[in-house]
Amino acid sequence: MSKLFGTDGVRGIANTELTPELVFKLGRAGAYALTKIEHHSPRIIVGTDTRVSKDMLSAALIAGMCSVGATVYNAGILPTPGIAYLVRAYKLDAGVVISASHNTMEYNGIKFFNIDGYKLPDKTEEEIEELIQNDLSGIPTPTGEGVGTVENCRTALEDYVSFLKSTVPGLDLNGLTVAVDCANGATYQAAPMLFEQLGANVCAMHHKPDGLNINKDCGSTHMESLIEFMKTRKADIGLALDGDGDRLLCVDEKGNMLDGDQILSICGLHLKRNGSLKNNTIVITIMSNLGLYALEKTGDIRLEITGVGDRYVLERMLEQGYNLGGEQSGHIIFLDYNTTGDGLMTALQLLSIMRSNNESLSNLNSVMKVMPQVLYNVTVANDYKENYNAHPIIKEAIEQLTLRFKDTGRVLIRPSGTEPVIRVMLEGQDQTEIELEARKLVKLMETCLQ
Secondary structure, rough: OOOOOEEOOOOOOOOEOOHHHHHHHHHHHHHHHHHHHOOOOOEEEEEEOOOHHHHHHHHHHHHHHHOOOOEEEEEEEEOOOHHHHHHOOOOOOOEEEOOOOOOOOOOOEEEOOOOOOOOOOOHHHHHHHHHOOOOOOOOOOHHHOOOEEEEEEOOOHHHHHHHHOOOOOOOOOOOEEEEEEOOOOOOOHHHHHHOOOOOOOOEEOOOOOOOOOOOOOOHHHHOOHHHHHHHHHHOEEEEEOOOOOOOOOOOOOOOOOOOOHHHHHHHHHHHHHHOOOOHHHEEEEEOOOHHHHHHOOOOEEEEEEEOOOOOOOOOHHHHHOOOOOEOOOOOOEEEOOOOOHHHHHHHHHHHHHHHHHHOHHHHHHOOOOOOOOEEEEEOHHHHHHHHHOHHHHHHHHHHHHHHHHHOOOOEEEEEEEOOEEEEEEEEEOHHHHHHHHHHHHHHHHHOOOO
């Protein structure tokens, strides 16, 4: 059996790669591995995003969990960080989210959270995979009164929104206009509710999911409509969430986009000034813009650098006691409040900084100078995804490009942890030059790695 878990749970095309049969097994094995059911009946909360396959897969997952005696609390459509929070708030044994995050609607995925609201370490994922590989041998199959049940968790959305508001006590958004792109995903209810309750004038976009339109030309992966809105309409901030609500990108009042690195710089410097940034350190990944590194050179902020993936950012934060970290993609972790990236929480932190400083988002964003950067995705054959550098023509092209930009920028090539693609990132001083060189490499990869 090939490895099931990627960098963000189990993911694939629903009903072919991620089948109901596999999800049923994941439900059984996950409930068993996470909850030590020999001691008590496990209690697990389940939430989904809005994609059409949610009903099929949640039915299979919940059936698997009930088959080992679990009580399942069905939260319905809820952002991923909401499940991470509610596991702890409700004192449950585990949580599961059915979502493929920013991916297109034909994909779906399974993310597990442990009793403390954290995504699973490698060891636990390997245990679940081994149970499935061994045909679920040794997992109990209770009968009669031992069979699990399902309860609808009717207050999950309200409880999550109340928690979010508690992280910014006293925040009043009266007089601010907030445009929010919900990506037709899991935040389509929570986001408008949250900002309206705080007094903002809310302009909601892409907040009418139909099961097929999640992330379609909207959200944090397609910023065009939000940027256009901010350029033509008067709003103080534009917020772009992804399909499961754990990422946030922004647009300022002038129509300029802010990525995760820029958001981290604003929040990090604010926390440092308030004495709240632990060890004056932000945890970032190797994909972060070189402009963020300049803040370290000035002595304003320390940086800890990890591999790509929010799980590696979180691991470093926990190991060293840091409380702020994230990725350029907008997956930002405020560990003082939640155990995973949370787009709505990140938005509240930015709005709180705007209010406390009485400044516009564009003014707050003047500290970090962004280095020109391009990122392309290359769809390749599975055999080449992890071994692209074994192809001699590709290897030579990457080596030459790396040498060319060694003093003025950098070249980063990496396989995606969640999709059958290779990501090509170039950074340098001239936008036109790096776009040209990146497109050349992408075209070469498309030719050689199919």
